[in-house]
Amino acid sequence: MTFRAVKTLKAVDLIAAEDTRNTQKLLNHFEIKTKQISFHEHNTAERIPELVELLKQGTQIAQVSDAGMPSISDPGHELVVACIEANIAVVPLPGANAGLTALIASGLSPQPFYFYGFLDRKPKDQRAEIAALSDREETLIFYEAPHRLGKTLANLAGELGPERQAVLCRELTKKFEEFLRGTLAELADWAKENRVRGEFVLLVSGADPDQKREEALSQTLAESIPEQVDRLIATGMKPNAAIKEAANQRGEKKQTVYRIYHQLDEEESH
Structure with a gap:
């Protein structure tokens, strides 16, 4: 106060x-x-x-x-x-906020951050919410009740990946304040093995842009050139634009991708 x-x-x-x-x-x-x-x-x-x-x-x-x-x-x-x-003045009185209080002691990147609050209680809807956040590069901040913590951590690990770094912050500013740090998989295991008590702030590190690029490249190289071009066309790209994008992603010449996609031999492509 x-x-x-x-x-x-x-x-x-x-x-x-x-x-x-x-x-x-x-x-x-x-x-x-x-x-x-x-x-x-x-x-x-x-x-x-x-x-x-x-x-x-x-x-x-x-x-x-x-x-x-x-x-x-x-x-x-x-x-x-x-x-x-109603043109009535609103005067904010600054005070403690659990999300920011947890963030500054978490060890995760403090900015930018993305405050989400409570996820949906229904498992299917919660997983959909988490999946929509999977590519965000900001530190993610959630609130969770103790009786739902284990399932939420399991869903986060399933959608974001078990190795994503996270921090559980329990009973902030109170007598039994505690910070638990580890991967989402490790924290999910902790929630299974321990009696979970208190109100939690749950922080999750943002997606690593380098890892995202590596995963995208890995997916791209696992596809054949026709599969990749067709996938890009399915997103709404024009065929020539899809061929150019596929060439950029693979580090190939556009003519090479064009020839392979249209099943032309080298003489026909000139």
């Missing part, structure tokens, strides 16, 4: 809290007497018009979420949008 946040919570007329019981512990610690109202993902639709109307009447409201920053995998975004549409 910053001094500014404590001062603000004391000064406002009302606190919109994700969980009033949790927030009450915070208020008691700092001897804050401000009244609370619940504001969470299950009552957003009904609560926002009420809060906006109070703000229009001059009520000063602070919004608090549990163990995180409002709007970042926590309630708040819809209220911000509603306030902006």
Whole structure:
């Protein structure tokens, strides 16, 4: 908590809290007497018009979420949008954010990074989400609950590759804060063998561009020239453009690829 946040919570007329019981512990610690109202993902639709109307009447409201920053995998975004549409000033109070806190101690490249938050809970949809992220070169940041961690790590290893480097950050800023570093396969094994407790930030290193080029070249060389050109044409390329691209990828002359693709002997290609 910053001094500014404590001062603000004391000064406002009302606190919109994700969980009033949790927030009450915070208020008691700092001897804050401000009244609370619940504001969470299950009552957003009904609560926002009420809060906006109070703000229009001059009520000063602070919004608090549990163990995180409002709007970042926590309630708040819809209220911000509603306030902006109603020309009500939105004042952000900087505070701790689990994703960035984990990133700076992870040892992985701190920038650029790609914050994703929680992946889909359904296995098939989760794998599709991960597959869509597989070529991103930024450090990837996810949040995950302890009871889903093992399956998520297994899916990440399956889609991104078992040797991709990753870091598990558990219970950040709390008594049992812990960082576990290794490959996705190693961390998936750890989750299988241990009792998983606490909330996790999961960071995964970005795709290696050199490795991606090597894999693409390996795939290209495994194809015949006609197979490669047909594959490029299937993506929407014109035949001549596909032949030129195939030649570039293979380091061959365009005439050579053209001749092989069209099954011409050397005299016919001149």
